[in-house]
Amino acid sequence: MLNRSTWDLLAECRLRQCQKLSTAAAFSVLACVLGRAVVAPLTWAVLSLLQGQAYTCALSExxxxxxxxxxxxGKSPELLAQLPCEDSVSxxxxxxxxxxxxxxxxxxxxxxxxxxxxMSVAVFLLKCVRRSCSPLGHQQEEYWSQYRTAERSLFNSTAAAHAQLIAMQNVKSFFGFVSLDSxxxxxxxEQPNSRPVCSTDWNRVTGVCLYREKNGLPLYSRIHKWATYSKDEMEKEMNEM
Incomplete structure (x- = not known):
């Protein structure tokens, strides 16, 4: 249950009170969270049932x-409960x-x-329903998945580098120097003047983001949306100037 979708949904509820999240979208995110969470217990249950040991011990009486x-x-349930244990059987x-x-x-x-x-039929039907309700075609769905994977990887590596840069600058400001490797x-x-990201921008790129379009062009994530609107705001300011 402790995966990225869980925290995205909680952030969406906390930051925006789910005002921009429809019931279908919330259900989709919850289904994704629960679907990933039940894999391990269902696998354990299936393996246990196929081996038969737990079932035999539980229901022999x-x-x-x-x-x-x-x-x-006329044998008592206590005697029947001993049947799984061969050494205890009378x-x-x-x-x-x-x-x-x-x-x-x-x-x-x-x-x-x-x-x-x-489980197999349920997963197949859920995937069919999801594909039928999606506004995207199969190829664009695959592209969107690849984009999310690439963006998450780049975001995590860049965030780690950015955190290092800010930490270097702050430590150098405190001590007057900083001990660094090559x-x-x-x-x-390469980045001598990195700046911290303001909380407003962090909140804009945090939360659940489903597929959106702007002027016919797709918006694949909150970062994509933030970058598009930031560019529009810059162009608007330049035009005003």
Whole structure:
């Protein structure tokens, strides 16, 4: 649950009170968060059911004795609960131990495969619904995915370098000098006058961003939107001057 989409949704609710986030968009983001979160527990559940050990231990006391021919009737649930443990089974029930264990494992494996089939169909249908509701074609969806990956990678690496530059400048201002290795000296030489980013700009590029268009041109992210509107504002100021 602790992935980027979770924090984007929380930031959107905190910064903009979800005013620009429709119900469908919020549902899409929540579905993405939950879909990633349930992968691990569902995988564990399927593997456990296919092995059959947990199911056998959990349900042996509720087994119906009539499924095994010749099984003595009237046995207490406490005795039936010992069936998964071969060493604890009484001599009277030992001949039936393997048949009951096999029956419970068959049930467990059947439920496991049904769960796999249900998950597969559900994922396929959800993807079909998402594609049908998307305003983009398949190729543009692929491009948008590649753009998000490239932007996130570049943003993270640039943010790390920018944080280093600001830290270098502040440490140098405090001590009068700063101890740097060759790579840091080269970075500081390339960008000697880096400036901090104001909180307003940080808030503008933070939060959930779904596909938007401006004058027929796509806006693929909040940074893309910020860059476009910043350029328009600069051109407007220049025209006024």
């Amino acid at each position: 509720f087994v119906d004795p009539s499924i095994v021919p010749g099984f003595p009737l 001599a009277e029930l030992k001949p039936f131990w393997r048949d009951i264990q096999r029956h419970l494992k068959y049930q467990s494996q059947l439920i496991g495969w049904l769960l796999v089939a249900t 790579a840091q000296k080269e970075l500081l030489g």
